Amino acid sequence: MRLLAQLSYLLALVAFLPLATAVRLLKSTSLIECMADSNFTASLFEVTFFPDNRSLALDINGMSDISGNVTAELRVTAYGFTAAMETLNPCELNIEALCPMQAGPIPLSTSLTVSESVIKEIPSIAYTIPDLDGQVFVYINSTDTGERIACLEASLSNNQTVYQKAVEWVVAIIAGLGLVASAITSGLGHSNTAAHVAANALSLFGFFQAQAMIGETAVQMPPIVESWTQNFQWSMGIIQVGFLQTIATWYQRATGGEPSTLLSNLATTSVNVQKRWLDAGAVLYNRSLNLLQKRDSSGGDTLTVTVTGLERVGFKADMERTNIFLTGLIWFVVFVSFTTIGVAAFKGICELLVKYKKMPSDKFQDFRNGWKIVMRGILFRLTLVGWAQMCTLCFWELVERDSAAEVVLAVIMWLSMAVVLAWAAFKVITLARRSIAMHKNPAYILYSDPACLNKWGFLYVQYRATAYYFVIPVLGYLLLKGLFIAFGQNAEVVQAVAFLIIEAAFLVAVSVIRPWMDKRTNIFNISIAACNFLNAIFLLVFSNVFNQPGTVTGVxxxxxxxxxxxxxxxxxxxxxxxxxxxxxSKNPDMRYQPMRDDRGSFIKSNSALNTELDALANTARGGGEMELKSTAYHPAYEDESNSLSSGNGASVNHHHDISKAPPSPIDPSVPLFPSHAPPSYDSNGYGNDIERSRSPGQLGDFNPASALAMQNYRQQHNSSPWQRGAGYDH
Incomplete structure (x- = not known):
């Protein structure tokens, strides 16, 4: 418990330390019009308020169509509350550029002193709460007629945010550590531990991607939500590195595209990160303004640009809109390449250590003997990990069309991944059905053939044997979310409703089917699905479909x-x-109970030939000499060309001769299931209680001569290893 408390404190300190050390201020760096036919625009708008010394620094480059004396009504709101109201007269404040106002350019750079009464009206929490959801509305009225001639809105910030690079690094390192730990434990022969750690690490990574996808929708979310989801955009490949942005821009220009120059024109362009609007008229006006101005960020006469959805994510990451797709694609390729190089290097290091006797020859033996098949399985797993990322970015590129070559890349990349995953899913389903037809158990072939397990296991090891198919709903679930993000950037309500339906359907499916390998993993993943569903409800509220007060949205x-x-x-x-x-841990498998789908009885390990199954099988036969090879071992499984996963055994052939099928990994003299009646499975894929209660002597021909030896063996091991492998300890 003390370790958990320390870890919690460390992560919280990393996330919030910058919030406690910053100087108190309120600032705004964008100005937009909040009424039609406004007579004032600004290409540069930077206003910073320091309450400690009561100073207000102004740096504005505007264009005015107003002539004469004016007054300005100032209204400051935070989370829907009106925090302060003030009427300002430029002449009384000695602002020469505005007293009187003249039509034409208005360059303004000055500093003002704010009255003490205004400072007291602003609550102190406004300076400390991260990602302040505040706005400043400035209504300019003619002094002579009292008519409102301009309306301006500026978003407030207090320089405190939950978007921290340290948070990105911490969550990325922990997620990567989980995958590395599962790979190491798998190589050491702890398959049960490896399966659990890998399943949880991949589920954690999937949760990070779900958080990122919430932030990529076009829904007008509170600033704190935008910043929080920005912490997880690395999981979608949106990682800003200077030279990669240069490469992406060069490639787009070289292939006939026109790169965006929004970031390089910030000195003359006011960028508004879209948020809630409090006035219904302003909603319609700003949406129309957004449609007109969004595409003019590469150069034109537009002075104000509003960014939403994926463009907003890219802007917050200091990335040009036209570089988002190619950046994500490059990072995915880099990740796959470095992983491939790392696996090959690990293989070489292991061989050198064994050659020079620095490591026992049986260490990582399974990996060293079949590392090419393991490599293929890892590449398939990386394809599965990148599926959500590529579905979103590739389809979005079809909408953006940054260049013809990038569109071709998007089509080829998505089709390649879809074909690979579809083929892998087809192979798994074919093998499982064949196993059910031949052995009344889908786990038999899926786990007894090492080539099948190493190559296709990434699709089914995290699920129980009878839920081998569940990866298909998962792929469809991620595909639908990517489609709505990519094609719904101008329809925030459609995106919100779609997310709610998709998350609700997925939550119901996983709660009813409970497809994961054991109770603990099911709880882990169902909790994630429930959190994602709750996020979808909040997303629907943020879309303002209920027309709730701004205070509700802010809270x-x-x-x-x-x-x-x-x-x-x-x-x-x-x-x-x-x-x-x-x-x-020396024996991490002790932390996890054996699977209840019998996979532990089928998995063959070349590095642990003398298993408990050998001992039990030899004892049951009455043999006095232990065989050197496991009864589960057969050369047919070692040769990939003869394995069921190579295509020969997986192909559907109704005239297939069962007698030519690969031999059982379990010695037929001690059959795992009764020959007269195969075990029945309940709706959750677990064996019938009557079948689980049968002893090994009842499962085959009973040999009285070996009964005593078998009993002594069981006493030494507490219970039958057959029962442990089948999950009887539950």
Missing amino acids: MGIVFFIYNAAFALVLLILVLIASIYAIV
Whole structure:
């Protein structure tokens, strides 16, 4: 418990330390019009207020069509509350550029002193709460007629944010540690631990991607939600590196595209990160303004640009809109390449260590003997990990069309991944059905053939044997979310409703089917699905479909951040502890109960030939000499060309001769299932209680001469290893 408290404190300190050390201020860097036919625009708008010395610094480059004396009504709102109201007279404040106002350019750079009464009206929490959801409305009225001639809106910030690079690094390292720990424990022969750690690490990564996808929608979310989801955009490949942006821009120009120059024109362009609008008329006006101005960021006469959805994510990451797709694609390729190089290097290091007798020859023996098949399985797993990322970015590129070559890349990349995953899913389903037809158990072929397990296991090892098909709903679930993000950037309500329906359907499916390998993993993943569904409800509220007050939206934004941060922290700690335990423990499998789908009885390990199954099988036969090879071992499984996963056994052939099928990995003299009646499975894929209660002597021909030896063996091992492998300890 003390370790958990320390980890929690460390992560919280990393996330919020910058918030406690910053100088108190309020600032705005964008100005937009909030009424039609406004007579004032600004290409540069920077206003900073320091309450400690009561100074207000102004740096404005505007264009005015107003002539004469004016007054300005100032209204400051925070989370829907009106924090302060003030009427300003430029002549009384000695602002020569505005007293009187003249039509034409208005360059203004000055500093003002704010009255003490205004400072007292602003609550102190406005300077400390991260990602302040505040706006300043300035209504310019003619002094002579009293008519309102301009309306301006500026978003407020207090320089405090939950978007921190340290948070990105921490969550990325812990997620990567989980995958590395599962790979190491798998190579050491702890398949049960490896399966659990890998499943949890991949689920954690999937949760990060779900958070990122919320931030990529076009819904006008509170600033704290935008910043929180920005912490996870690395999981979608949106990572800003200077030279990669240069490469992406060069490639687009070289292939006939026109790169965006929004970031390079910030000195003359006011960028508004779209948020809630409080006035219904302003909603319609700003949406129309957004449609007109969004595409003019590459050069034109537009002075104000509003960014939403994926463009907003790219802008917050200091990335040009036209570089988002190619950046994501490059990072995915880099990740796959470095992983491939790392696996090959690890193979070479292991061989050198064994050659020079620095490491036992049986260490990582399965990996060293079949590393090419393992490599293929890893590449398939990386394809699965990148599926959500590529679905979103590739389809979005079809909408953006940054250049003809990038569109071709998007089509080829998505089709390649779709074909690979579809082929892998088809192979798994074919093998499982064949196993059911031949052995009344889908786990038989899926786990007894090492080539099948190493190559296609990434699709089904995290699920129980009878839920081998569940990867298909998962792929469809991610595909639908990517489609609505990519094609719904101008329809925020459609996106919100679609997310709600998709998340609700997925939550119901996983709650009813409970497809994962055991109770603990099901709880882990169903909790993630429930959190994603709750996020979808909040997203629908943020879309303003209920026309709720701004206060409700602001408070819900803070609640969204709090419960997601707490949930992510719990998941990170669980994965971190599991990863550390898997690496440092001598026997990490003791932490997990055996699977209830009999996979442990079928998995063949070349590095542990003298297994408990050998001992039991030899004892049951009455043999006095232990065989050197496992009864589960057969050369047919070692040769990939003869394995069921190579295509020969997986192909559907109704005239197939069962007698030519690969031999059973279990010695027929001690059959796992009764020959007269195969075990029945309940709706959850677990064996019938009557079948589980049968002893090994009842499963085959009973040999009285070996009964005593078998009893002594069981007493030494507490219970039958057959029962342990089949999950009887539950």
